[in-house]
Amino acid sequence: MDSVRVGFSPRLWWVDAFIGDNARGNPAVVVLLEAPLDSEVMQQIAFELGVSETAFLRRVRDAWSLRWFTPTVEVDLCGHATLASVHVLSAELGVPAGEITFLTRSGPLSGRRLAAGLVAVDLPRSYLEELEPTALGTALGPLREVWQAGPSSVLAVVEDYETLCGLRVDALELFAIPASLVVVVCAGAPDSDLALRVFAPRLGLAEDPVTGSAMCALAPWWASRTGQPTVSARQASARGGLMHARLFERAVEVAGEARTFFSGDLRV
Incomplete structure (x- = not known):
């Protein structure tokens, strides 16, 4: 069951993922939580922010809980918001750029920072x-x-x-x-x-x-x-x-560039 906690100010980053020449990428907002937050509150935040996906990150031992919300619904998988989360953890929060593990509704996912400014995530392949x-x-x-x-x-x-x-x-x-x-x-x-x-x-x-x-x-x-x-x-x-x-046999490594557009604090 989700915990409800109000009156705190989680940090957020607006990240443009998969940018490039003549490509502005897809905006995702990454919200860093210190404690579990009720799903309904996360959905309300995603609706207010209005981007295609809002990612909620929370540290869980050696991994990160990761959930994704469109303005109207929670989804099982989101590539660009996962890429944005790797970017925030490695570029903004100083998490080592090696393997970063996410715990998600689609199972464990991993991401990393590559050479030449690229960020990569491993997603389950489709058949x-x-x-x-x-x-x-x-x-x-x-x-x-x-x-x-x-x-x-x-x-x-x-x-x-x-x-x-x-x-x-x-x-x-x-x-x-x-x-x-x-x-x-x-x-x-x-x-x-x-x-x-x-x-x-x-x-x-x-x-x-x-x-x-x-x-x-x-x-x-x-x-x-x-x-x-x-x-x-x-x-x-x-x-x-x-x-x-x-x-790969069971996964697809998806890579691209990402940049932080702005950061701030949320009032919950």
Whole structure:
């Protein structure tokens, strides 16, 4: 059971994750807790902050409890807010840049700081099951391929980068698709191996700016096409983002750059 504690001021950091050339990344707020906080209070904080994901960190012996909230719901996995948490712990709080372990609803996850300013997190890989190209109806227009990516995500492949960028979707039509994440991808982009857009109306997000957890499906998909375990990806959202991934047997290492935009204190 969660504990309720009010009248204290946890620190927070606003971090832009997966930034790069012509890419502003995805904002996440990382909140450092000294004690457990009631889930309802965490949800209220996430709603007030209004970013796509708010991460709540709390030290638990040699690891860190990590929970993620959109403005409307707690989620089981979030790549960019986990990357932001590694950045805060290593760059802002002086935690050694080696392996950092997080205890999450998706099980233990690890992260680290790499060379050349990159931060990396290990996320569970998705196993893909091919569906009929018509499985998603007309919400995304004509599709080359459709894949089920775990219990809560679908992967839709479009013809090319121009088609991806020109995609106009109806949130109500997307909501009818039984998936939390709808990942739309094409091979080839101006400066990366592939490009993607991600829609998540069931999580309260019309379009996600940058989605690290999408690489859990995209890295295996790319490897099945090319035989290559590494892939670079540009998220073609309004903010834009750059990600790098490496496929392992049971995990995908997702890496990118992050920077702190501002920090402060919360009044709870």
